[in-house]
Amino acid sequence: MAAAMGVNARNINLVSRSLLAGTGYGIVNPAKANGSCPSDPATPMLAQSPAQPAGQGSGQENAALAGTHSRRLEPVPLGGRAKRILDLVVAVPALIVSAPLMLVVALLVKVTAGGPVLFAHRRMGFNGRPFDCYKFRTMVANAEDVLRDHLANNPQAEQEWRTDRKLLHDPRVTFLGRMLRKSSVDELPQLFNILRGEMSCVGPRPIMADELQQYGAFSSDYLRARPGLTGLWQISGRSSTGYARRVVLDAQYVRNWSLWGDIAILAWTVVAVMRFEQAS
Secondary structure, three states: HHHHHHHHHHHHHHHHHHHOOOOOOOOOOHOEEEEEEOOOOOOOOOOOOOOOOOOOOOOOOHHHHHHOOOOOOOOOOOHHHHHHHHHHHHHHHHHHHHHHHHHHHHHHHHHOOOOEEEEEEEOOOOHEEEEEEEEEEEEEEOHHHHHHHHHHOHHHHHHHHHHHHOOOOOOOOHHHHHHHHHHHHHHHOOOHHHOOOOOOOHHHHHHOOOHHHHHHHHHHHHHEEEEEEEOHHHHHHHOOOOHHHHHHHHHHHHHHHHHHHHHHHHHHHHHHHHOOOHOO
């Protein structure tokens, strides 16, 4: 079975690379998305620059994007009707297929951690509209208190949180939560967000309102699209992708959007979720 899974993963890998080769995104190599191999021709230019504060980058890719950032908010989300149809075509079958797994996960969360099964966190969507982004709860019930105490007693963690809005070693996450995060199963409830039109299958990573200022010159790009269940950031290293690079990838996605590109990213996501070491 392991051998068969390996063959399937390689086949998906080859197909998704072929699809991405025909889009404006280039081929994003997740293993090298941290910019350690800037000469690698398989890595797109915008995914190669050293990490730097969003909106303050001095690299060529930041200059290229920032030079055209000034745009009006669109009356219709990025991709319009065609992208919405693709969302429904993908999300409805995915929800049906994953329903048994979601029921099992909900039971496990309830039994092992108690409290609510789902975690609804306020995120900013198309044109800045707030919405509740759903996930399976992966943290302890008093997560806010635990985070506050941890940051107060660990200056290094506090700096990491301020820079990346995440922690490599997060004391709030439960054992089951770590497994759900590494497999991305915790994000399956976002299929409901997609059905409700609040999110898209592919798009920028959902952010909180106070994060928009970190997008700087690229904030208008984020606001043009519905946030995505997956995206360029997902196939470019997942949690190993730095915040500044994530901002650039979001802007690159919006400015080079195509339906073919969304299909390519969806195909590559299957490979990305198998890279457990890149998820936190």
